[in-house]
Amino acid sequence: MSTANSLDASYDIEAGDRPPLALIAGPTASGKSDCAVMLAQELERRGRRTVIVNADSSQVYADLTILSARPTEDEMGGIEHRLFGAWDGAQSCSAADWARVARDTIADVHAEGAVPILVGGTGLYIRTLLDGIAPVPPIDPHVRDEVRALRVEQAFAALQAEDPDRAARLAPADTTRIARALEVVRSTGKPLAHWQAMTTGGIGDAVTLFPAILLPERQALYERCDLRFARMIERGAMAEVQVLLARRLDPALPVMRAIGVPELAGVVTGSWSLDDAIMRGSQATRNYAKRQYTWLRHQPPPEWPRVEFQNYHNVGVIDILFPIFGLT
Structure with missing residues (x-):
């Protein structure tokens, strides 16, 4: 089985080649979408058709065109994009x-002889695609209700007693992960690590991965986050939220909890002003970018290149990325 050392190298799946998969990951507002388009355009100049595949958990929803910063037709730069707006918000x-x-989409792109470029900042999406899914049995609803009714400090204390290894890896205030780990061990009798060791369905061993993680200077990143949310307001984010609220979807759905939706919904209901919403939305965006930044710096394999840079001159970033992808 041969593997390519460059994204633009030819490959033959039937002959046993592991086809290429580029990955550009980074926190929100890091410029990864622009970099993906520039990389795709360079590959197409070299005669290789490319398809950009979305790995952002907000951009998957059709209802969130503006608030997810989904690329516009002009921003797509003539490159085909898939899995953007592919899910209805009700699902x-x-x-x-x-x-x-995504696994099927990437396989289709490879079957077409094209190069897929995966772009996004949702670490759990990327890890699940590459490493596979842990076959955790369905959680007993009674156990779930019991765990979710606990205060976070109670749940953490219980987890320290019932799955100390997992508790040692979590922050005491990490409500979601603590509850998940506790409900798994109580419902299945096995710790979460037991199931994660049995992951299946990942494509990491079936492709030649060309990863790059964008890590811009933090203060510049946070300034970009503020600018991004302000521009969303200018582009009509408020109207987008009003249309979404008119659907009367379950408030617990991810689309209703996406950054910007609760903040702007508060303006619609009269809970606070637009200025307050902008402040809240900007802060939520910065907080999210900070979490992504931390995850992407520490969680992916250490051999994945981290691209640290001070400004957002895309040509300069691409000069760093091209050699990583074997393009000289």
Whole structure:
């Protein structure tokens, strides 16, 4: 089985070649979408057709064109994009849901002889696609209700007693992950690590991965986050939220909890002013970017290149990325 050392190298799946998959990951507002388009355009100049595949958990929803910063037709630069706006907001798209569809999408792109470029900042999506899905049995609803009714400090104390290894890896205030780990061990009798060791369905061993993680200077990143949310307001984010609210969807759905939706919904209901919403939305965006930044710096394999840069001159970033992808 041969593997390519460059994204533009030819490959033959039937002969056993592992086809290429580029991955550009980064926190929100890091410029990864622009970099993906520039990389795709360069590959197409070299005669290789490319398809950009979305790995962002907000951009999957058709209802969030503006608030997810989904690329416009002009921003797509003539490159085909897939899995952007592919889910209706009434349907939750879990990491397992997305990975299943993304796996088929990437296989289709490879079958067409094209090069897929995966772009996004949702770490759980990326990890599930590459490493696979842990076959955790369905959680007993009674156990779930019991766990979710606990205060976070109670749940964390219980997890320290019932799955100390997992508790040692989590922050005491990480409500979601603590609850998940506790409900798994109580419902299945096995810790979450037991199931994660049995992951299946990942494509990491079936492709030649060309990864790059964008890590811009933090203060510049946060300034971009503020600018991004302000521009969303200018582009009509408020009207987008009003249309979404008119659907009367379950408030617990991911699309209703996406950054910007609760903040602007508060303006619609009269809970606070637009200025307050902008402040809240900007802060939520910065907080999210900070979490993504931390995850992407520490969680992916250490051999994945981290591209640290001070400004957002895309040509300069691409000069760094091209050698990573074997393009000289």
